[in-house]
Amino acid sequence: MNPRVILSCFVFGSLILSSCHKSKDNGDNTELPATPTTGTAVELNMDTLYLYASQTYLWYDALPSYESFNPRQYSGTDELQSFKKELFALSQIKVNPETNAPYEYSGSTTQAKYSFAEAQSTTGQTGQVAAVTLEGKGNDLGMELAIVNGSSVYIRYVNQGSPADLAGLTRGCRITQLNNTAVTVNASALNSALAQSSLPVTVVKPDGNTLSATLQKAAYTSSPILKTKVFTSGSKKIGYIAFARFSVLSGTQTALDQAFASFATAGVTDMVIDLRYNGGGYVSTAEYFANLLAPASANGAVMYKESFNKLMQEGKASILKYLPYLDEKKQPVLKRDGTAASYADVDFSESGNTRKFSKKGSLQDQANIVFIVSGNTASASELLLNSLKPYVPVKLVGVKTYGKPVGFFGINISKYTVYMSQFTSVNSKGEGAYFNGIAPDIAGVDDVRYDFGDAAENNLSKALSYLTNNAIPASGGRINGRDASALEVSSTREAEFTGMVELRTNFK
Numbered sequence: 438m439n440p441r442v443i444l445s446c447f448v449f450g451s452l453i454l455s456s457c458h459k460s461k462d463n464g465d466n467t468e469l470p471a472t473p474t475t476g477t478a479v480e481l482n483m484d485t486l487y488l489y490a491s492q493t494y495l496w497y498d499a500l501p502s503y504e505s506f507n508p509r510q511y512s513g514t515d516e517l518q519s520f521k522k523e524l525f526a527l528s529q530i531k532v533n534p535e536t537n538a539p540y541e542y543s544g545s546t547t548q549a550k551y552s553f554a555e556a557q558s559t560t561g562q563t564g565q566v567a568a569v570t571l572e573g574k575g576n577d578l579g580m581e582l583a584i585v586n587g588s589s590v591y592i593r594y595v596n597q598g599s600p601a602d603l604a605g606l607t608r609g610c611r612i613t614q615l616n617n618t619a620v621t622v623n624a625s626a627l628n629s630a631l632a633q634s635s636l637p638v639t640v641v642k643p644d645g646n647t648l649s650a651t652l653q654k655a656a657y658t659s660s661p662i663l664k665t666k667v668f669t670s671g672s673k674k675i676g677y678i679a680f681a682r683f684s685v686l687s688g689t690q691t692a693l694d695q696a697f698a699s700f701a702t703a704g705v706t707d708m709v710i711d712l713r714y715n716g717g718g719y720v721s722t723a724e725y726f727a728n729l730l731a732p733a734s735a736n737g738a739v740m741y742k743e744s745f746n747k748l749m750q751e752g753k754a755s756i757l758k759y760l761p762y763l764d765e766k767k768q769p770v771l772k773r774d775g776t777a778a779s780y781a782d783v784d785f786s787e788s789g790n791t792r793k794f795s796k797k798g799s800l801q802d803q804a805n806i807v808f809i810v811s812g813n814t815a816s817a818s819e820l821l822l823n824s825l826k827p828y829v830p831v832k833l834v835g836v837k838t839y840g841k842p843v844g845f846f847g848i849n850i851s852k853y854t855v856y857m858s859q860f861t862s863v864n865s866k867g868e869g870a871y872f873n874g875i876a877p878d879i880a881g882v883d884d885v886r887y888d889f890g891d892a893a894e895n896n897l898s899k900a901l902s903y904l905t906n907n908a909i910p911a912s913g914g915r916i917n918g919r920d921a922s923a924l925e926v927s928s929t930r931e932a933e934f935t936g937m938v939e940l941r942t943n944f945k
Contacts, residue, residue, distance in 0.1 A: 469756060470503040479516050482851050483508040486523055489848055492754040495858040496531035496540065497746055520554040520853055521547070527857070528552045533872060540872055541858065551843050552857040569596055569659045571718045571938060573684045576656040578636055580606060582627050583885045584927045590620050590627065591885045592640065593928060594714060596681075597660045604650040606640060609888040614639035614649075624927070643888055661689060661718075663711075664889040665696050667703045670905040676700040676800075677897070679711035679889040683718030683817045686725055694798065697729045701799040709900045710822075711809040713835060713883055716935035717816030723937070727824055728795055732802035735794040735828045739865035741820060743790035743844065746859070750786050752945075757781040760848070772944060780846075784945045790860075794828075805830045805907075807900040810875070811883055815839035817937040819875060820862055827865045833877040834900045840874035844937045856936075879909055885926055 470491060472484045487508040491497055500506065511523035528541040528549035536542075543550035569575040579599020583591050590612040595601045612620045615630045617637050630636055634654040641647055663679035678696055683689075700708070708730065717723075727740060748754040757780035762770045769777040784790070808814075808822045810833050819838055825831055845859040863869035879899050887894035892901060902910040 472503055476509065477512065478851070479512045479519055480509045482516065483512050483519060483523055485850050486520060486855060487527070488756055489850075489855070490527050490857060492748050492756045493746070493848075493857070493859055494527065495746055495843060495860060497748065499531040500527065501530070516851060517554065517556060517853055520850070520855060524552050524554050524855060524857065525549050536873065551841060552845070552855075554853055554855045557849060557852055557854050569682065569684075571682060571684050573658050573660065573688050574656070575599055575659050576654070578631055578633075578652045578654055579657065579659075580631070580652075581928065582612065582631065584622055584624065584627075585885060586925050588622060590622055593885045593926075596657070597663065598657045599659060600652045600655050600657070604652060605648055606638070606650070607643070607888050609643040609886055609891065610640035610648070611886070612638065612640055613647075643886075643891070658688075660692055662692050662696060665699065666890040667700065667705060668892065668901060670901065673707060673905065674703055674705045675707045675709060675901060675904050676703070676705035677709045677711065677890055679713075680715055680726070682715055683720075683722040683726070685719055686722045689722055690725060693726065693729060697798045697800050701801070705800065706803070707805045707807075707904045708803050709807045709809065709897065709904070711889060711897070712814045712818045712822075713809050713811040713896065714813050715815075715818040716813055716839070717818055717820075717841075717937050719938045720817055720820070721939075721941065723817040723821045724792060725797060727821055728797040729800060730803060730806060730825060730829065731794050731796055732828060733796050734802070736796050738794050738828070740792045740794050741824045741862050741864050742787055742792075743860045743862050744787050745785040745790070749859070752781070752785070754781075754785075757783075778944065782944050784943045789943050789945075803829055805832065805904055807832045807834055807903060809833075809881070809896045809900060810835040810838050810877060812836060812839055812874070813935075815935040816841040816844070819871060820937060823862075823864050823868060823871070823875070826868065832879065832900075832903060833875065834879040834896050834903070835877050835881045835883065837874035837876050838871070839935065840872050841935065842869045842871050844939065846939075879903060883926055 469488050472488065476484070487503060487506060491500060494500065508523055511519050511526065513519045525547060528551070529539040531540050532538065533540045541549040541551050568577070575596050577599070578601055579596040580592050580601035581594040583593035585591055592606055592608055592610045592612065594608055595606055614620060615636065615638055621627070635651060637649070637651045639647065639649040661681040661684045663681050664677070666677040668675040668677065724740065744750070760780040762778040762780055762782065764770050772778045772782060806825065806829050808831065810818075815838065819841060822831060822833070842861050843858040844862065845856045847854045847856050861869055881896035881899050884895040890897070892898060899910050
């Protein structure tokens with residue numbers, strides 16, 4: 438749901454419908470295409486979505502005319518599904534010449550890789566089991582499960598501060614009973630169990646001991662720091678941090694500062710950053726993280742650049758004047774002259790969206806940084822590692838990342854929020870465009886049978902081996918006598934939020 442960059446913006450109902458249906462298009466889209474002034478509410482909202490895409494979509498120049506596209510063909514009795522169908526159709530038009538497939542091709546026939554629409558939430562919750570918001574709020578049992586080799590069920594993930602965490606459960610625990618009966622190795626049954634408000638569970642912990650507890654669904658606040666540790670390998674001190682999401686900086690900065698201060702005190706010279714489940718979050722937090730890792734020599738140098746489409750960069754996206762710029766509490770943001778700002782007042786130029794390093798913390802220059810990644814590593818996580826590459830030796834361990842070098846802001850139409858790709862990001866060397874993901878330097882397997890920070894876990898073991906020996910370890914490796922590639926792990930639910938959220942105002 439949210440960078441994905443998401444800028445906060447809210448259009449109440451179909452506010453713009455009565456004022457942005459223009460009579461002509463002068464060829465460069467500075468005026469909106471003519472659309473009918475009558476129709477059902479759903480039809481008018483389908484038009485509104487097309488109008489926004491015609492000027493703010495990253496690949497707006499590939500879209501057909503209003504008449505050719507006919508957004509009203511996607512109107513139906515279910516308005517949210519209508520939005521999703523139209524958005525999917527829009528997203529599949531621009532083809533990536535390197536793959537001969539749409540930039541937003543996901544393998545699905547209904548869901549784009551980046552753009553999406555959802556009902557506006559009044560709680561900030563996504564409804565997913567063990568899903569924590571970017572404000573660090575959860576309201577569930579607090580754990581995710583995974584099926585290993587089709588025969589065993591393990592805890593894949595435990596949210597800090599959750600009922601599962603408070604009960605002493607950790608990643609790597611093998612589930613033997615749910616609801617006081619032998620566990621069923623079936624994803625649907627497991628998800629149904631996790632959706633209960635009360636769940637008796639019995640596990641075998643990584644140390645071999647058995648633990649039984651009854652989890653009660655509850656609201657909780659969760660830190661994105663899952664684990665920190667310092668490994669000693671010869672003369673090297675290697676710091677490890679598993680980071681779940683880039684939560685709002687105000688609730689994360691103190692914990693990050695403490696973690697990196699402890700690394701500095703321990704004399705850490707190399708780092709392992711575990712982002713295997715990190716789908717992104719607030720860009721400001723990702724930047725702060727980058728500044729904790731960056732060498733002092735990077736001070737003032739470009740971290741990354743955001744590039745919006747040509748119309749937006751040149752201030753010619755006329756539809757933006759109908760879009761009020763609101764803060765996190767949905768209140769109007771005022772300009773210097775005291776009037777309410779709209780998105781037409783935002784500076785979308787590349788120079789206005791170039792971010793630079795500003796070194797934070799006392800951890801000195803890192804000899805090497807290894808990131809543990811997976812197909813769930815996306816957006817702000819990819820932005821972080823890509824931004825550091827020009828300044829620090831960086832290696833990736835795991836499997837190819839999700840591939841999301843784009844961001845957007847939310848547009849509220851009727852009762853729904855639409856997110857469509859609106860900019861790309863590159864590092865100081867102009868490197869980006871990882872639409873198909875970033876391949877790892879070292880292949881690894883996410884072995885859920887070991888907790889975060891356990892040196893026996895396949896990904897972490899390879900990261901430590903590389904940092905210790907300064908050489909790429911063998912791609913296979915053994916896990917309990919088996920080839921690592923033979924380990925099959927399937928999650929019981931979708932990953933949490935994937936995206937980037939940008940809340941910093943930069944007016945012209």
